[in-house]
Ligand SMILES: Nc1ncnc2c1ncn2[C@@H]1O[C@H](COP(=O)(O)OP(=O)(O)OP(=O)(O)O)[C@@H](O)[C@H]1O
């Protein structure tokens with residue numbers, strides 16, 4: 001079982017406290033994080049793979065202290081952002097996946113075959129030779145996700161992965177995420193995405209103010225935001 005554990009994590013940017021003594025153990029397969037703008041979701045997400053290190057307290061991924069094992073942790077935790085343009089590196093779709101495979105698959109021909117198979121899994125088979133920058137936003141996000149998942153992480157952290165996608169692509173991305181065997185932790189404003197999640201955290205001003213099943217957590221969030 002995979003786990004991400006925050007132990008009394010506090011963080012400030014300058015003199016603005018952003019996380020206030022967060023302690024939480026995340027082991028469920030699908031976990032959502034919701035909350036108002038600026039409540040600390042992205043900061044928390046980024047701590048899960050060492051993009052931000054906590055000022056105090058510890059974040060532990062699969063038993064490893066993130067601050068002390070950044071490289072190993074990054075092999076365990078794949079991370080996707082809202083903007084897929086930031087994550088696509090190579091000229092064509094297939095090449096982008098092949099690049100991800102270079103560390104694990106030595107043979108170029110095998111890499112090519114494997115890349116095609118991966119693209120098929122992510123609904124991109126017909127786009128293999130297309131210049132990556134000409135993909136639609138949703139297709140780019142699927143490509144970014146495919147390029148991360150072929151690296152073999154045990155946990156995927158996604159920060160607002162559907163924000164730039166239209167409804168069709170958001171639904172497609174949701175389906176692909178739902179089909180993953182890995183642990184998935186998603187910070188999002190896309191509340192519908194969370195319907196069949198196992199657990200949802202609600203953040204407010206750097207604190208976890210609710211931690212519940214999706215229905216209860218989202219109801220709590222809605223009532224808090226409208227009061
Ligand atoms: N690099 C930084 N320097 C200074 N302040 C920062 C930095 N990154 C984040 N902050 C501040 O930390 C707070 C939390 O930001 P964070 O990005 O974690 O919020 P969020 O919950 O992801 O919000 P959103 O829903 O808008 O994405 C905000 O007040 C933000 O302005």
Ligand SMILES: [Mg+2]
Nearest residue numbers: 041042043159
């Ligand atoms: Mg954010």
